Amino acid sequence: MKVLLAENAGYCFGVKRAVELAIKTAQDNDNKVYTLGPLIHNNSAVDMLKEKNVFSVDDINNVEGNNIIIRSHGVGKDIYDYCSEKKINLNDATCPFVKKIQKIAYEMYNKGYNIIIIGDKSHPEVQGINGWCDNKAIIGKNLEEFYLIDFNKIEKYAVVVQTTMPQDTFFAVKEYLISLGLTLEFYNTICFATKERQQAVLDLSKKVDAMLIVGGKHSSNTKKLAEIAKKNCDTFLIETAKDIDLEKIKTYDIIGVGAGASTPDFIINEVMDLINEL
Known part of the structure; x- marks a missing residue:
């Protein structure tokens, strides 16, 4: 055989960076530190992090102490605002490629564009991106889901894509949206x-x-x-x-x-x- x-x-660059940051934060604080949701989607890696005093919580109110780690998938703007208000120390392990999408969504939304995310609406990365445009993004993970969405030709749309989507999905959806005669700005944000x-x-x-x-x-x-x-x-x-x-x-x-x-x-x-x- x-x-x-x-x-x-x-490990990709973003995941490696997130793991190293989480371990260093735990070492620097000499105590338990918490990530908002699993740092990465791998049970073995999560178990390894627990051994190094890095734990996951689903609710920011369950964080003990004054430190929280933003996982590689990123979070919405409301989490940053909350931590700023409560003076919680943020250790941001968001993947730089995800950060780029969040920035695009935030800036284009504030320019009057509707944000379209090609991605899985149940995935934390997509949920986080949506949080940078007031949770008003139009989201679909494949061509079949976009067929079911009604678009307004009077509106403007900025299109981003979840970092882990297949290229052929992005291009298929792009071709379909163009065929509708919409005003579109495309950003191929697959890393x-x-x-x-x-x-x-x-x-x-x-x-x-x-x-x-x-x-x-x-x-x-x-x-x-x-x-x-x-x-x-x-x-x-x-x-x-x-x-x-x-x-x-x-x-x-x-x-x-x-x-x-x-x-x-x-x-x-x-x-x-x-x-x-x-």
Whole structure:
């Protein structure tokens, strides 16, 4: 059996930065620190952070002490305003690429544009972006959802996209919106790390018999990698090496391994080691 690892697998710049900031904040305070929601969508990484005194809360009122970490997905403007009013110390681990989208949404909304977000309305990144335009964004995650939305040709629209969306989704929605004859400003805000990982998995999935995509099952970018790989070969989404169906995997000659942007290196290495031992 042969096993191949996709290029650019594992932590992206934004996730690596967020994890390092959270650990440093805990060390500097010599006490528990809290993130507003899981810092990243990976259970193994979250467990590792707990061991380093970094804990997740869903409600800002449950934060003990005077420090809070904004997770990599970002939050709405109201959280910043609340922390400023209550004099809570913000440690901002928002991914710089997400910050860019928030800035676009805020500025274009204040210029009179309606904000369109191509993304999953249940994802914290999208919810945070929406919070920079008074939670009035028009949101859809695929072409089918945009077909159901009524647009006003008198209005102006600024279009941004969740950092982890597939490129083909962005371009399909863009083509459809243009066909409606709307006044539009487009911003392709899919981050380069997402583009690189998706292309690497696409290329590798054409060369192997099966793909293992490693990452949190609630991770948007990980799930999209699995969707891409499935177009070309049998694909299995796993969180750790323990999730591998060894008897099934043994039936393949060449195995490809890809990993989401929030997957720690030690998890990827455990998967590679296990497959190499078969």
